[in-house]
Amino acid sequence: MFFFVVGLPGYFSEWCDTVATRFAERALGPTATIHANTLEELSLGVMKSDARHAVISARQPRGSLRRTLVETGRGFVAALDDPRIALADLILGRGTELAGAIRAVAGSCAAVTALVSSTQSLALQRDRHWSRRETTASAIAQHLQIPVSGSEVAVLAGSLPTSGAFDLHDATAWWNGLPASDRDTVTGALAPYLEGAQSSEIRSITWTPDLFVLADRPDQRAVGAVDITGRARCLVQGPHIILPAGRWGLSLKLLFSREAADREFTVEVLAGAQLASRRIRPPAEHIMEVHLVFVVDELNDDLIDIRLSNERPAFDGAVTLIGATLVHQTEAAIMQAAIEAAS
């Protein structure tokens, strides 16, 4: 039997995983915890595990897993958190570097948000539910239909921690100590998922160069001028983040040097396969904004990447990635734009 816990990466989701696993073990026998975001990972986890029961812990449940979960009508736990706290969990608690933590949290927000509105979800908030551990643990057992008694809940809940490895003061101090550019990177990638953002609004996401890497040196961030000298190749790629399903408008801002002018470049958006592409030829040394529209399918299992490539070998020149802005084009927004254009 499988029990699903989806949630943002961090201590609260882990606590929910542990609660579900301990209850299942108590009620049903040996229970594994399988970390799986796709159907394939789920299969692999089951193949590797000897346990008959498992808690499926998904931090970035992809399209096909989400759809199957909804179609089966199975109850699941959604462990929610302020994305900034989840980020602090990863950076302060786990030592994850900033860009990696942003990718993990932003991708998780996109994937988990798509499930929270389901009637099958038990949505639990870290700030409201974690402090009431017995009630919350009991709600988890009830929602996942794991037969445990009230006294068992009390004993198990009492033995589990109630907070992460740091307190909110640490997180605040860490946030205040971040350079402004890092804070911009965090805010740009996570803003649409912060409290108060409505899913029906047009959501704008900004990916700064810190989230991109040099294609031939993936350990180096694409910050500053990127030398285009050499063979035709992919120059910059990133950010490798999940986006919510729907129609998106991308505006990619690039600064080309004089030597890079009048050369051909390609901008692509990919989710495993190519979603959109445009060939560009900057006419002179200047900032160029490339616009692309693409659609992310509900069943998409792949992370989103933007790629900038030069089409021919170059002897000189540089290109600087300024940033990528994505606007989620909801039907209402498309209609509004059409009305404005008509008037």
Next chain:
Amino acid sequence: MIFFSVGLPGRFAEWCDGVIARLAGSLGGPTVARQWPSLDEMLGYHPVGRVLDQVGLFLMRDAPEQLVIGARQPDERLLAALAATGIPFIVALDDPRGAVVDILEKTRVEPAAATRAVANSCPFIMRYLTIPNALTLHAKNARSNPSGTVSAIAGHLRIPITESQVAEIVEGLAQAGLAPVETNGGAGTQFLPERSRKTLDGALAPYGAFFAGANMSQFVWTRDLFAIVGDPIKKPAHLIDVSGGARCLIYGPYIHLPPGSWNARLVLGFSREATGHIFLVDACCCDQQLAATSFRPDSTGIQTAEISFSLGEKTGQGVEVRVMVLDEHAKGQLAFGHVTLTPLALEHFDGATQARDNFEAVLDL
């Protein structure tokens, strides 16, 4: 638990699936047995999903205690997972032509369609023969000793079983019409027209030889496996008018081949009016052109065109070969013979043992 049975879409693999399902059922709890892809999907032209994705789907949807997967196009991801986990599994081998006969007995499809379905299973299964946790079963041996085969399967899958249970399983499957006997009373493909037999032999005999332990020789894809543009039901069995502008004339067969380098030789016939015009043949896979050559037939009669290409791991719909006319004002007629495919250098070919034998022979060890 998950049990895997890898095999061709024929009766013998079905029997093995049935044996494993009954053995798994003896472990208790709900048991679900699924074949992936289904025969309908194998007969179609859409790329099939990955086995492990389907396993995940079955696990979530059916919530079985024991899941038996009969994989008919087992991909590289499953191979890697089985190799990494060491889970014991079964490879059910039969003469591929027998599997075609089984499909024809069960369905009303054309022999060419059944041939294509089986040909799309063989290269996937080849890769599974070298994995140490595989128990390879040959239909011929199983037919002569069904009880021994059931015991061997149970032993390999580490499922305890008594002799009476073995007898029950053999009997139960026979009653359900799943005895491991040859379809058509063992008459093989003799009931088929000669043309269909040629199609079967050309596309499948090299696999049959390989599964029997011999080397894999040339494949021949006959015209029955191809279609005419504009009328996909029609086979290029008759003369094709090339007039009407530059366009694709013939395409097919969307069959997977083992990864490696291949030479494809197309045999074509041209009428007098068609000579002097430019034609092109190419090979494609996954929407990518692998190789192409254009030529101008300079005399009437039979001409051949050759292309060589390399294939990576098997994805998408399989290999497509096309014949095109490039001249806008071409006239005359073209006849399509067949395509001969010669393996030049195959990856993972013949398994490690044979490769080592060859090295030792060369080095005079």
